[in-house]
Amino acid sequence: MKFVLSGVKPTGIPTLGNYLGALKNFVRLQNEMKEFEFLIFVADLHAITTPQDPQELKEHTRSVAALYLASGLDLDNLTLFIQSEVHEHVELGYVMQSLAYMGELERMTQYKDKMQKQVQGVTSALFTYPALMAADILLYDASYVPVGDDQIQHLELTRNLATRFNNRYHDFFTVPEPLTVKVGSRIMDLQSPTNKMDKSAENPKGCISLLDSIPTIKKKIKAAVTDNEAKVYFDSEKKPGISNLMTIYSSITGDSLQAITALYEGKGYGDFKNDLAEIVAKEIEQVQTKYFEWIHSPMLDEILDEGKARASMFARSKLQKLYSLMGIGR
Ligand code: ATP
Ligand code: LTN
Numbered sequence: 531m532k533f534v535l536s537g538v539k540p541t542g543i544p545t546l547g548n549y550l551g552a553l554k555n556f557v558r559l560q561n562e563m564k565e566f567e568f569l570i571f572v573a574d575l576h577a578i579t580t581p582q583d584p585q586e587l588k589e590h591t592r593s594v595a596a597l598y599l600a601s602g603l604d605l606d607n608l609t610l611f612i613q614s615e616v617h618e619h620v621e622l623g624y625v626m627q628s629l630a631y632m633g634e635l636e637r638m639t640q641y642k643d644k645m646q647k648q649v650q651g652v653t654s655a656l657f658t659y660p661a662l663m664a665a666d667i668l669l670y671d672a673s674y675v676p677v678g679d680d681q682i683q684h685l686e687l688t689r690n691l692a693t694r695f696n697n698r699y700h701d702f703f704t705v706p707e708p709l710t711v712k713v714g715s716r717i718m719d720l721q722s723p724t725n726k727m728d729k730s731a732e733n734p735k736g737c738i739s740l741l742d743s744i745p746t747i748k749k750k751i752k753a754a755v756t757d758n759e760a761k762v763y764f765d766s767e768k769k770p771g772i773s774n775l776m777t778i779y780s781s782i783t784g785d786s787l788q789a790i791t792a793l794y795e796g797k798g799y800g801d802f803k804n805d806l807a808e809i810v811a812k813e814i815e816q817v818q819t820k821y822f823e824w825i826h827s828p829m830l831d832e833i834l835d836e837g838k839a840r841a842s843m844f845a846r847s848k849l850q851k852l853y854s855l856m857g858i859g860r
Contacts, residue, residue: 535672537573540590546738547717547727551678553601600820611837618845622665664688671704679716714781720754723770748807762794
C-alpha cells in the first residue's frame with residue numbers, strides 16, 4: 531500500500547489559507563492519485579504545543595474532521611483519524627527525538643516565529659514538535675506529504691531523520707517527498723499581507739475562517755489592504771495585498787494570474803474585490819453546507835473509529851519492527 535499523508539492542527543477553525551494550501555489540494559490530489567491511499571489526520575497533539583482551552587480543543591478537533599469531509603474528500607480511499615487516538619505517534623515521536631540534533635531543531639523557522647509571538651513560557655514540546663511530525667509521516671512510510679509552504683522545512687528534517695535512521699540501522703523508512711500547490715501554498719493575512727494567514731492570528735479581520743458568516747467573508751475581502759495604484763497585476767514585492775487577492779482568485783477559479791490581469795484591465799480595485807468576494811463566498815458556502823451535515827451526523831464518528839482502527843494496524847506493525855531493529859524491549 532502506498533500512502534499520501536497530511537495533517538491539520540485543531541488550534542482553531544481552519545482558514546481560507548488552510549483550505550487553499552491544504553484541504554482543497556488534498557481533494558484535487560485524491561482525484562489525480564487514485565493508486566494511493568490517503569491518510570489524513572487531525573493533529574491534536576501538535577495543537578497543545580501552544581496553550582489550548584480543553585473544551586475548544588475538543589470542538590475544534592471534531593470541526594477539523596468535519597471540514598476535511600466537507601471539502602470533498604472521497605471516502606473510498608481515505609483513512610481519516612485523530613492523531614492522539616493512535617498512540618504509536620507519540621512513541622515514534624520519542625524515537626525521533628533520539629535521532630534529531632538540538633541544532634537542527636533550533637533552526638526551524640516555525641519554532642523561532644512562534645517563540646517570538648508567545649507571551650507565556652515557550653514549551654519544550656514546541657521545540658521538539660518537528661520530531662513528532664516526522665513520526666506522523668514515517669510511521670506509515672508515506673510516499674508524499676501535501677503541505678503549505680511553511681512546512682517544507684519540517685519535511686526536509688523528516689527526510690534527514692529517515693535517512694539517518696536508514697544509514698545507522700538498516701533501510702527501514704521510506705524517505706517522503708513534499709507536494710505543494712503551485713498557486714496558494716502561502717495565503718497571506720488580508721490586513722497585513724506580508725504575514726501568513728494564520729488561524730491562531732490575533733486580528734481576525736485579516737483572516738477568513740471557514741465558518742465565518744457569508745456576509746462577514748465578503749466584508750473581509752472588500753476591506754482587504756491594497757495599495758494606491760488601482761491597477762490589478764501581480765507583484766508580490768511591491769503589491770503584496772493585490773497579489774495575495776489574485777492568488778486567492780486564481781486558486782479558486784483556476785484562472786492564471788495573466789488571465790486575471792487581462793480581465794481587470796482598465797477596471798479598479800472595487801470591481802475586482804466585489805467579484806472576488808462573490809467567488810470566495812460561493813466556494814466557502816458550499817463547504818459550510820456540507821460541514822453542517824457532517825458535524826451533526828453519527829457517520830462522522832463511525833468514519834473516525836474506522837480510521838483509528840486502520841491507522842493503528844499499520845502503526846503497530848511498523849513500531850514493533852522498529853523496536854526489534856533497535857534492540858528495544860525483550
Ligand atoms: P497555527 O496558526 O496554529 O500555527 P496553521 O494553520 O499554520 O496553524 P495547520 O493547521 O497545521 O497550521 O496547517 C495545516 C496545513 O495548512 C499545512 O499544510 C499548512 O502548510 C497549510 N497552511 C497553513 N496556513 C496556510 C496559508 N496561509 N496558506 C497556505 N497554506 C497554509
Ligand atoms: N506541522 C503541521 C501539521 C502537521 C503535519 C503533520 C502536516 C503535523 N503533522 C504531518 C503534514 C504531515 C503544521 O503546523 N501545519
